Amino acid sequence: MLYLSDTNLFYNYLISYSIFFKYDLHYSLIEGRDFTKIDFFRKILQHFFNKKNTKKQIQESLRELRAYLNPSKKTSINIKFNFNHHHFKINNKSLKELEFYFLEFFVAYEFLVLIEQRNEKINNILVEFNNSLAHILFALENNNNFLMKININKAKSHLYRGTLDCYKEILLANPSIIKKNYNLYLKIRAKEALNMGKSEDIKKILVEKYKLLIQK
């Protein structure tokens, strides 16, 4: 399993993302957001989670991504990322949590793209993915444990929101799922409302419940 625990690979991935991040910060409000590039980041990170993929394949994909990102336009935005491999300190618990939320996000996203081509709604979901990566970037940029914790939690929240949004879009597009499982649907909605802002465990349960509901 590669997942995120191969910190070398994840570090290289984040280096590429930091190049895009600066470019996006500069140009997204001038030229519009480049969702194609965000989608490439989504695809490649998703490949980290496929046990059939080898480390070599991931490394090769990251090389190709880096070459592709080489921007034709320069950015003069004044941000320098100082994180380096030696400072890539993220504890195992946080990594495992991130893995859970990334994996669930990818699964939900794949379900959604079974029924919809990329459109405005899907772009909004990609924004959640993009925001989660930005928080991870700044979690690692800061040697401050407190800021790291806050940013990792925010990254998880964006992925959680993106995951539930995928399932909600599927339900909106397919009212028959709700009709057939009306009581379960009502229970999930009540659980979601009554547990707002509560523990991580509840969030994980809700993700599982929504996933089960759309597969009923």
Add this chain to the structure above:
Amino acid sequence: MIGLNTKRMKSMKISSLKEGAFLSRSGRGSVVYEKQYSKLETMKARRLEKKLNAIFK
């Protein structure tokens, strides 16, 4: 209303999702290129997509 391929979805077991088997189809959906993309940008994105498909075939 968008049709849902329920038969296909039902065949995806949660256990297999956790194993990552389902994710092997990751990236199969074709990339939608941005409207503002120039011909050159579209070409570059297409090239990357082809390369990724070749790497993870």
